[in-house]
Amino acid sequence: MSLKLSQLDQDRLAGKLGKAMQFAMQTVVTAAHIDQVDTLIDISFAHIDACFYNGRAHLDFVNYLLDNDARLAVPAWTNNGMIALNDLSIRDPQASREMAEARQLMQAYVKLGCNPVWTCAPYQLPERPQFGDHIVGSESNAVSFYNSVVGARTNKYGDYLDVCAALTGRVPFSKLHRDEARAAQLVFDVGRLPPQILQNDLFYHLLGHIIGRRSGHRVPAIVGLATSCSEDDLKAISAAGSSSGSVPLFHAVGLTPEAENLEAASQGGSLEQVIELQVADLRQARFELGMNSDRPLAGIALGTPHFSVTEFERLVTLLAGRSIHPELICYLTTSRHILQQVRQRGWIESLSRSGVKIITDTCTYFSPAVNGLQGKIMTNSAKWAYYAPGMLPVEAVIGSLAECVESAVNGEVVLDQWGVV
Amino acid sequence: MGSGVSDTAFEIAASVLVPGRAGGAALVLDDSLSFWGGFDCARGEIIDIHHPQHGQRVGGSILLIPASRGSAGTPGGIAETLRNGSGPHALVLAERDVNIGIGALVANRLYGMEVPVVAIRLDEMMRIRSGDRIEIDPRGTISVRR
Structure with missing residues (x-):
C-alpha cells in the first residue's frame, strides 16, 4: 500500500526541514504503515503524554528533537508530569536520578513550545477542541472524553507518536478518525x-x-x-x-x-x-474496586482525573468548614488553571484551613508514593482505586464524594445508605 | 529438515513493521502485556502479577508476544528497556501493534540499534516454542530451528 504524501510531508521526510522533523515524519509514516492506511490527515491540536517520565529514553528523545530544530506544527498541551513543579516537596527531584530527570523532561517540553497546562483533564480548560476536530490524545481518560463528550476525533496515541504528530500536524487516517469506527x-x-x-x-x-x-x-x-x-x-x-x-x-x-x-x-x-x-x-x-478491610483509614485521595470547578464547589459545600481528622492525610489533585479559578472564589483558603492538601501538575495514584500515602486510602475515583494498589503500598476503598468527606472528618470509613447497596 | 529425528527447521514469512536483523532464542509469552506498569524496564522483567509469566526476564530473547495492552506508556517502556540493554533482540507480534513498533523505531534511531519488529498470524506464532533458535532477516523471513 503506498502512502499519499503532501509536498510538505515529502520535504520533511527528505530532511529539508532538519533531522528532528525528518525523524518525526518517519515516525508518522511508520505508524501509517503499521496501521495499513494510505492517507494522512491534518490535526488541529495535541495533548501529549511523553512529558510523563518513563526512563532516560524519554529525555534522550526530546533532547534529540531540541538539538535538531524541532518545531511544533499545532498547539500541544502537556499531560500530568511526575513532578509538581511548584511544590518540589511532593516528589523531590533531588531524591534520585530518576526524579531529577523527570523534572528535566517536563522543562524540555516547555522548551519545545508546549503549553504547560500539566493536566490529565485538559478538556476542563477554555479553548478546548470542537466537535468533529481531528486531534491527538494520549492520556486515556482525555481520549475518551474528547471522543465521547466533545465529539472530537482521536485514537489513543502512545508516547513519541503523540509528539511526532504535534511536530508534523499529521496522523494516519485510521480507526476513530473515521465515521465507521465510531x-x-x-x-x-x-x-x-x-x-x-x-x-x-x-x-x-x-x-x-x-x-x-x-x-x-x-x-x-x-x-x-x-x-x-x-x-x-x-x-x-x-x-x-x-x-x-x-x-x-x-x-x-x-x-x-x-x-x-x-x-x-x-x-x-x-x-x-x-x-x-x-x-x-x-x-x-x-x-472489585476495593473491600473495606478492618485496617484503620490512613488517608483520602481526590482528583483523579483532576478536580473541576464544580467538584471543588461540591467539596466546599459538603465539608462546610469542618476539619479533616488530624490522623488522616487528604490529598486533592487539580490543574493550575482550575486552581487559579477556585482561588479567586476564596475556596482554597477554606480548604487549606480544613487540612486539604492541594497538588497541581501531577497525580497521586502512581509510584513513587506521595508522602503518607500508605495503608487504607479512600478515594472518590474508580481510576485511582483500580491502579493505586498495584503501584503503591495501599489498599483502596471507593466512595461517593459525600462519603469521602464524612470519612475524612470522622477519621474512619463512613458509608451512607446507598453505600451499602 | 535437520539430520536428527528431533531436529525441525521451518520458515515463516512475516510482515515487517520495523526492519532489522536479529537472532536468538525464542521466548513465547502467553498473554499480552503493558510495558508501562506491567514491566520493569531496568531489569527487563514482567512484573504484572496477573501475567502468566510474571517474574520472567526477556533480555536477549526473540520475544514473541500477541500484542501490547493498554497504556500510552508502552512505547517508552520498549525504548527504555532496549536503551539499557535489558530488552529483547527482536519482537514478533500477532497484531500490527503501533505502540511496540514506535518504541523500537525510536530506540533504533536514538541508539543506533537494529531491533526488528515483525507480525505473523497467531496460528503461526503457535508453531514456535520457547527455546527455539530464531533468525530474522530485514525482509521479515523468520527462520526457526529446534
Missing part, C-alpha cells in the same frame, strides 16, 4: 435502576468500571441516563472505562453529541447485545 455496537441500559442512584456521583465511576470490563473492543452506548448527568459524571465514565478496560469512545444517548438517539449512536447499524444493569452489578463493581 458506531455503537452494544448497549448498557441503566433505565431500570432506582432513580436516586443516578443522582449519586459514585454511580458514574461504577458504571464506567462495568463498561470497561464488559465492552472489549466494542463501542458502547448507554441508555437511560438522566439529563442531570453532568460533565463531571461523564468524566468519571471516561476515566473508569479506560482503566478497567479500553473504551476510547462511548455514547451517552440523549447527552453526547453523536448520540441524539440510539439509532444515531449506532449509525443505523445492528447492536450485538443489550446489557440491563442491576443494583447487584453496581455492588459487584464496588467490591
Whole structure:
C-alpha cells in the first residue's frame, strides 16, 4: 500500500526541514504503515503524554528533537508530569536520578513550545477542541472524553507518536478518525435502576468500571441516563472505562453529541447485545474496586482525573468548614488553571484551613508514593482505586464524594445508605 | 529438515513493521502485556502479577508476544528497556501493534540499534516454542530451528 504524501510531508521526510522533523515524519509514516492506511490527515491540536517520565529514553528523545530544530506544527498541551513543579516537596527531584530527570523532561517540553497546562483533564480548560476536530490524545481518560463528550476525533496515541504528530500536524487516517469506527455496537441500559442512584456521583465511576470490563473492543452506548448527568459524571465514565478496560469512545444517548438517539449512536447499524444493569452489578463493581478491610483509614485521595470547578464547589459545600481528622492525610489533585479559578472564589483558603492538601501538575495514584500515602486510602475515583494498589503500598476503598468527606472528618470509613447497596 | 529425528527447521514469512536483523532464542509469552506498569524496564522483567509469566526476564530473547495492552506508556517502556540493554533482540507480534513498533523505531534511531519488529498470524506464532533458535532477516523471513 503506498502512502499519499503532501509536498510538505515529502520535504520533511527528505530532511529539508532538519533531522528532528525528518525523524518525526518517519515516525508518522511508520505508524501509517503499521496501521495499513494510505492517507494522512491534518490535526488541529495535541495533548501529549511523553512529558510523563518513563526512563532516560524519554529525555534522550526530546533532547534529540531540541538539538535538531524541532518545531511544533499545532498547539500541544502537556499531560500530568511526575513532578509538581511548584511544590518540589511532593516528589523531590533531588531524591534520585530518576526524579531529577523527570523534572528535566517536563522543562524540555516547555522548551519545545508546549503549553504547560500539566493536566490529565485538559478538556476542563477554555479553548478546548470542537466537535468533529481531528486531534491527538494520549492520556486515556482525555481520549475518551474528547471522543465521547466533545465529539472530537482521536485514537489513543502512545508516547513519541503523540509528539511526532504535534511536530508534523499529521496522523494516519485510521480507526476513530473515521465515521465507521465510531458506531455503537452494544448497549448498557441503566433505565431500570432506582432513580436516586443516578443522582449519586459514585454511580458514574461504577458504571464506567462495568463498561470497561464488559465492552472489549466494542463501542458502547448507554441508555437511560438522566439529563442531570453532568460533565463531571461523564468524566468519571471516561476515566473508569479506560482503566478497567479500553473504551476510547462511548455514547451517552440523549447527552453526547453523536448520540441524539440510539439509532444515531449506532449509525443505523445492528447492536450485538443489550446489557440491563442491576443494583447487584453496581455492588459487584464496588467490591472489585476495593473491600473495606478492618485496617484503620490512613488517608483520602481526590482528583483523579483532576478536580473541576464544580467538584471543588461540591467539596466546599459538603465539608462546610469542618476539619479533616488530624490522623488522616487528604490529598486533592487539580490543574493550575482550575486552581487559579477556585482561588479567586476564596475556596482554597477554606480548604487549606480544613487540612486539604492541594497538588497541581501531577497525580497521586502512581509510584513513587506521595508522602503518607500508605495503608487504607479512600478515594472518590474508580481510576485511582483500580491502579493505586498495584503501584503503591495501599489498599483502596471507593466512595461517593459525600462519603469521602464524612470519612475524612470522622477519621474512619463512613458509608451512607446507598453505600451499602 | 535437520539430520536428527528431533531436529525441525521451518520458515515463516512475516510482515515487517520495523526492519532489522536479529537472532536468538525464542521466548513465547502467553498473554499480552503493558510495558508501562506491567514491566520493569531496568531489569527487563514482567512484573504484572496477573501475567502468566510474571517474574520472567526477556533480555536477549526473540520475544514473541500477541500484542501490547493498554497504556500510552508502552512505547517508552520498549525504548527504555532496549536503551539499557535489558530488552529483547527482536519482537514478533500477532497484531500490527503501533505502540511496540514506535518504541523500537525510536530506540533504533536514538541508539543506533537494529531491533526488528515483525507480525505473523497467531496460528503461526503457535508453531514456535520457547527455546527455539530464531533468525530474522530485514525482509521479515523468520527462520526457526529446534
